[in-house]
Amino acid sequence: MGVVNVTPDSFSDGGAFDDAAQAIDHGRRLAAEGAGILDVGGESTRPGADPVGVEEELRRVVGVVAGLSTVARVSIDTMKLSVAEAAVDAGATYVNDVTSFRHDPELAGFVADRGLDCCLMHMLGEPRTMQADPRYVDVVSEVKAFLTERMEAAVRAGVPEERIQLDPGIGFGKTIEHNLELLRRLHELTDLGRPLVIGTSRKSFLGRITGRDVTERVHATVATCVMAFERGATVFRVHDVAAVSDALKVANATVAGWPTSPRTTTTTT
Ligand code: HH2
Secondary structure (H helix, E strand, C coil), rough: CCCCCCCCCCCCCCCCCCCCCHHHHHHHHHHCCCCEEEEEEECCCCCCCCCCCHHHHHHHHHHHHHHCCCCCEEEEEHHHHHHHHHHCEEEEEEECCCCCCCCCCCHHHHHHHHCCEEECCCCCCCCCCCCCCCCCCCCCHHHHHHHHHHHHHHCCCCCCHHEEEEEECCCCCCHHHHHHHHHHHHHHHHHHHCEEECCCCCCCHHHHCCCCCCCHHHHHHHHHHHHHHHHEEECCCCCCCHHHHHHHHHHHEEEEEEEECCCCCCCCC
């Protein structure tokens, strides 16, 4: 899953692709590098980010979704029903909601009615305050219980279980220790029986460990994706698709044997 942020303020690429034509070019490049899904977002969820109004988010994403929907499968990264509706009309077939339908509960019914796939992600608190002293007794079991509860809520709203993917939400209300423990024990989330999405790409805990600036965290990102792959993740939300794609091909050949067909998540539209 390649990240296409159409925002002025995203933590790692804010402002780089906030013009629609640049964002479409970027998405094309990520698809050529191996992304099967392009995740288009118009609102930063970095710690401390200010919320974006509906009109502005629509202005940012709709043309980009339309421009990329013939290139690859498009996911809309939004917590708002009205943005998801417009994005799906423009060609998106997957909803990536970092609030797991808590911000806009009606989004679940929309996903169900339109037969979309979705990603439900764990977040403690909300983006503005989530990094202020997050605490858990056992981060893995608490994330697992949350994802179970959100999956049940989505199923109650009519979303078939096979349309749901789950994400532990690396960096969303978590310290560096929480992030590392989730990665180390990621295999415990495979019991949930759904594809696991992992989003470590360029995140600040990698900068804390390596001392690298945000644009120099590709090697660190690759390390986390390979470890997550071994522990059962099947969808990798990344900015640096070419590097991660090569690394995962090698990891897959090593684990599954060579020659082999790639281990992928099959989702239908
Ligand atoms: N991380 C970000 C945004 N959306 N969605 C999922 N499912 N998982 C993630 O880990 C995730 C996500 C944050 O990264 P980015 O989009 O690069 O930054 P920003 O939120 O500042 O735009």
